[in-house]
Amino acid sequence: MMVSRQVLTRTSRIRASRARLQNRIAAAVIWGGAIFVAALFAWLMADILWHGWREISLAYFTQEPESAGRLGGISSILVSTGLILIVCLVSALPIGLGTAIFLAEYTGPEDTVSRKIRLSLNVLAGTPSIVFGLFGNAFFCKMLGMGFSILSGGLTLACMVLPYFIRIAEESIRSVPQSYRMGAVALGLSKSTQIMRLILPVAVPGILGAIILSVGRSLSETAALIFTSGYVDRMPESLYDSGRSLSVHIYDLSMNVAGGDQRAYSAALVLIVSLILINFITGLIGRAWSRRMISIS
């Protein structure tokens, strides 16, 4: 009796200490993994920040690039990037918003039509950006005769961001409380008035989020632009001119221009900071808007 109890306590003690050891090892591995990821991230950000800020001055933003970007600034590149972005948004926004309203207000999530459209959009969302580049080059540049131009680049990007834009915009329209729609019906508002005057204004923060996501995607994109909007780093004179986006500028400086690394760092820093800023500002606008909507109601 005594013996067996001793054996029992001993095995349970061994088991307990083994569990404690396993617990410690697991904790160490998991903390280690997290610290490793954080360290990689810190390395990346610190590297870009440290090397990037040196060459940045007011002149960097106002001068045109010289000697393939080794000298001068990025003014023309910022203008091209902005124009590509505008073309992209102007073409993607109406189509995307229309589709999102259609999916959210006129179809249920499980309808055949909406399932088919959504499947097609999912395929589009998964399509590699370089494939968009191929398509844009063959369709917009060659077939429609736009050549290497800001227009071709912007339209290619529009195809690319459309699925993301629609997904978020649809969600935000769907999340407008059902009671709003019932109230509108009770007041005898037509469906279109109901959507334009009531549903969309309430869904603005979500739609804004969708726009910002599209802007972020467009700013980040390189592969789809290399052979649609091209490499030319001059100040563009019209939408039919080729224009180099900031991301293509980074690529070109680091890969094709000997001694371009320093300026590539600066451009990378500008790109990262603007992406972070855009995210931050949307957060603020979204919050302010929803506060206003709450104070109205």
Place this chain on the structure above:
Amino acid sequence: MSLWQKDKAFLFVLSVCASLAGVISIFIFFFLAKESVPAMAGIGLSQFVMDETWFASENQYNVLPLLWGSVLVSVGAVAFATPLGILSGLFCHFYAPSAIAGFYRSMVHLLAGIPSVIFGFWGLVSLVPLVARIHPPGPSLLAGVIVLGIMILPTIMVILDDAIANLSRLYLNSTVALGVSKWGALKGLILPNLRKQVGVSILLGLARSIGETMAILMVCGNVVRFPTSVFNPIRTLTANIALEMPFAMNVHRSALFFTGLIMMVLVAILMSTAQTRTSRQA
């Protein structure tokens, strides 16, 4: 215009938008197919797997080394990122104090927003020299795996983070009540139940890596060959398109479209498998 007519016109405009958005992917698919017809007719499908290598100026169009490069670097990246993704998910839910978990999540969120060209640039100037010090030449499969792994980590972590949140909401209280140790709960409960989501995140990670271009193009060295070690440079399908598109003509150009078509189909298969798995779970 009566109210009824206005509504009808409104719906008409919306359905035009929706059908336009809905046909883009089909249109892209057929357009790529149309552009790759000359290659399929002029080169013939057999040459795409029988030629000695991919060397366009000598009319050699074997896609296998490129496809193999894409597969290797993607599988490597997923193998690199998945364990880190699982660790990160567990870290945020069970180990980190909530402030640190919040900070960690926003860091991963930021990581997800960093453009691939910046990852590529960072890889080129920081990682490649490091790899070169271990074993020259530097631009290599290994560098590609690491850079791509960091890039897909957010995709994997976000999926697993949600899944772990669900699981722990369901079961965690009962394990605590039973006095199971933390690691015991993770090993016996969370990890086994996470298997499906890990599968989904692997599929999505693969889909994302196969299509990735810029980062790979910048750190992998772009030599067409079957690599024999992780330090060998490789060229992927995507990098090949980016490199050769600027000067490709006629059949060569068409062959590039054909590889684009292959990739679009490959990614669509991966994505739809992942999606049917997710929906089956729900």
